[in-house]
Amino acid sequence: MSGISRRDFARLTVFAAAAAAVPMVAHAFGGPSGPSTIYKKQKIGEVIMNPYKIAPLTAIIRNGGYELRNASVRIVPKEGGQEIAYKVSDSQLLTHGGIPVFGLYPDYRNKVEVTYDRIFYGKTERITETYTMATNDIFGLHPFPKAVVRKAAPAKFADRLYYINNIGGNNNTRHAVWNNPEGGALQWSSYPLNMIIDTKGDVRWYLYPIGIYDVDSLYDGGIMMGLRQNEDGAITWGYGQHYVKYDIMGREIWNRRLPYGYNDFSHTMDAAQNGHYFLRVASSNLKRSDGRNVRTVRDMIVEVDQNGNVVEEWRLWEILDPYRDTAIKALDQGAVCLNIDPKLAGKTLSSEDLQKLDKEAHFGDIVGTGPGRNWAHVNSVDYDPTDDSIIISSRHQCAVIKIGRDKKVKWILGAPRGWKKPWSDALLTPVDANGKPLACGDAACENTNFDWTWTQHTAFRIDSKSDKKTIFISVFDNGDGRGFDQPPLPDMKYSRAVIYKIDQEKRTVEQIWEYGKEMGHEWFSPVTSLVEYMPDKDSIIAYAATAGANYDLKTGGLTSAPNPYLDEFEWGSTTPAVEIQLKNTTGYQAFAFDVNKAFNGKIM
Template sequence: MNRPKAALLKTGKMARLVLCAAMLGAAVPTMALAIGGASGAKIDYEIQGQIGEVQINPYKIAPLTAIIKDGGYTISDASVTIVPKKGGQTISYRVAASRLKDYAGIPVFGLYADYTNTVNVEYVKHYGGKAEKIKESYTIYAPPLYSDPDGTIFQKGAFFRDVKVTKVDKEFADRLYFVNNLAEKSGNGTKVVWNNPVGGALEWNFAPQNFIIDTQGEVRWYMFANPIYDLESIYHGGVMMGFKQNDDGALSWGYGQRYAKYDIMGREIFNRRLPNGYNDFSHSMETMKNGHFLLRVGSANYKRPDGKNVRTVRDVILEVDANGNVVDDWRLFEILDSYRDVVLKVLDQGAVCLNIDASQAGHTLTADDLAKMDKNDHFGDIVGSGPGRNWAHVNSVDYDEEDDSIIISSRHQSAIIKIGRDKKVKWILGSPEGWKGDFVGKVLTPVDAKGAKIACENSKCEGDFDWTWTQHTAFKIDSKSKGDIIYVSAFDNGDARGMEQPALPSMKYSRAVIYKIDQKKMTVEQVWEYGKDRGYGWFSPVTSLTEYQPDKNSVFAYSATAGADFNVKSGAFTTAPNPFINEFKWGAKEPSVEIQIMNATGYQAMPFNIEKALSK
């Protein structure tokens, strides 16, 4: 029988489709399910346990997290335990009811990288008016660690994987430490500078390396920043810095022209551009109890008294509310003396914060050098006096709600300074050299434990007392402070100690230090220090942190750029730094914890509280 050509073609197509379907069905039994079929759309991927599927890295930026979805059931009373590797650290936590709703399931934190993890969960499943208590295990493979390459010799074998654990006392064995490190500069970044108006710190651009380690040195969380970060973008690049764990457990920080807040699973709470009048966030984002934030930024356009318009450098503190509206600012070039240059002239120009230039090691500036900057209109992220240059380099800001004031750490003034809401200086913790006018009476007087004045000559004092030098971080210890008596922690980096460079670089040292300040008597007592006896091996020329931890009545320190090897003949670093994590019982002379991160440029670190993040 002759059939129309069209019908034959149709029949042939149908036969081929049937044959292909049969072949696919034989090779991949679930293919028909994936495209529906007679029974309709179905889920055909693996489901473990009694509730729902497992989503690894659910928000794209935290690869060592997962969510075990609730499967449409109502679940409650959930808890999670990550079974450790042999001899490893157990991570176990209860999940708050609100978190179960946030994630539509059970959040899993602390997976080992490139490892098939066993995750034990307990929960109550509610369905059909019944409640059933469930205990089960899930098998979850987490991917390897990854960091964008920078092409340097320092990166080989690093990528935050080489961690040396020297000491962990039993009471600190459950610690998790959040580490904020930076990759080396690379050809992919540092290509853009502001020129309208001139100045600013836009060229300051390092890719992030943010991670959490346990006390065995294992990475248990890290940030895959690429979805929210672009090294080549003006408005999505910069240096991720100023991390804080908020009271709600989430992380806040800033980078370049942005400031952000995300929870530990990677869920975005906000990620905003700086308000238009401000630029170049770095170093510090402080969370206030009223939900506001203090950001260390620069002015996007300031007209100097000489009529020149500039972008200023690290000398403005901005307060924004929870919705990002500007509340107030502290324009430090109008509050302090931006032409106090005594510290600027003794800084080691080889290490000006993260602008480390080995070829300039040991070099300092002269009065002529500073004068030429003004004469030649040199502005930007350079050490120099006056607005539009890096005269202040504020690297931390803390809020004291007792008197509605801020406490700042100014590296390039080697001073910790308290300033009120009225923009008036309350006190200055630092060498009296170079301060003029009303500032002279604001410098605190050193005293001993009995309140007797310590003899000082210019920048050097008798006994154990010392000022801080190019310090990083200055935080009030709220639980130890009362009224006019406050305690302040700081990391004294130690460059230009005593307002001079030592005869040999190996004579430099850093300190973690705590001061007791009587704000009424205008005195300061040094009550604790660590690091002087460790000498050059613990010396961090830049970055670092010291901060009190109320949960264990301890002091945490991160000597973040210690231990870099330097070849004097070639004038180059032969290794990256090898930062130290230390934690001390209150008043202890030796640390209870020492962990060293090898081949890494560190910025800051802090203990991380998983209960705050997921159990509250």
């Protein structure tokens, strides 16, 4: 491909695909009447489909040189479909140079109703118009999953939109490893499948990432993870060696390389209440106590300010015990996060196996103990502003842990086995609803529904229900290694969505809600997944993101891809109000997307 770079070619391809979706009636570039436009002219200005080239189901109705104020947009639903309607702040009108349109159906002639004030030399007119916007079918490098509605949304949730963060399959860059120094987790790279669906299961937005992402690149690839909608309505996330912020129209706010001292972002990025961002990364170069230099693996948190300056770091190998192997020896080696190998299903590591790794100095994205191996596997971080602390989920320690800015452990929610002093002093005591301690051993509690979490994902503080003394935590208990053991039969495994209430003064924990145990192996999600509270509807979202995968244990082949469950519950209810299942796709996380926040969010 002489004379043009791979990235430029990709961008031209995206532009061509986007342009194909624009109905054009004026083709002349010039002539007696002067310059003209190739865009379709309507009431105020041209309509630009996919204006930022990465969100094909968006458009901008340009302002045509007028001043616009007080705008609102309605996407007319298909027959039996879901309406999307939202107001647009004056700031958004100015930012996009017109009216931003979000939520178009793919492969459809969409009817879009807009209302706005048009101000022209002091005269204000209130105008309502209808536009027709034709879109292409979904296009990408991997097929997007079909969403099947298993339980229709009641009125309370009828306007709900769900942002789905799935994974398109591992790429051959998995063979790449950092080698200066050794170790690291760079081999993770997979095409993203990010989309927004409505409660009818229709896709209303998706990401076409080629302009910002290259799955074959060591620096521009990775797995897009940790997506969150900020209070200003924009989306933040990370992938590989980047962390980024974009609005839902596809406009780049910033796209930054990780600071040089850190590498291999994955899993989680928290937009904190103090305006900073907390990223789960790893060290680019750590001098171990034995003198070896390594890149660490998923065991470091950094805090960056709005300008990307690093203001703090949490070196977890110095804060926790990186040689605690109790949970690591119980892990199913066939499903160590996304490193799924069915031929190793049910197998575990012994003390001898771990000693061999240490003796032979093997480092990298491998389960083991000590810096330079995947001993912690932190998959979420959440900031608590009441005491300036962070809450992390460590999959390979089967523990949720709170750590202060002083780098001291405040509490540990996890089974007691294997914790030495001083960490054992931080363990929370399980209690019932009356505050009475439960009969618990070092791995299980008797005659109670209480359980700790096992290889869990997402430990999120429920801000609106928590204060400095009492904190509510939502967790997805994946369930592998439950009780520090593997069951006799694989289909005995199950996952749970669970909420805990922690009294930080008494250092106790009460389990107040769970779902999933009754679903059994059907809902079992060995890796990934999420549980999160949604304050706008006082509800809980659970995404069992890898449920339903089946393997041929003899060949190691995949006989059916995962079929994730997306459930939303009224607070306190153990029956889903909404249930949608996605077919034949590997999920990571999902959350409720707030369209009004996207176009009227708090300015940050």
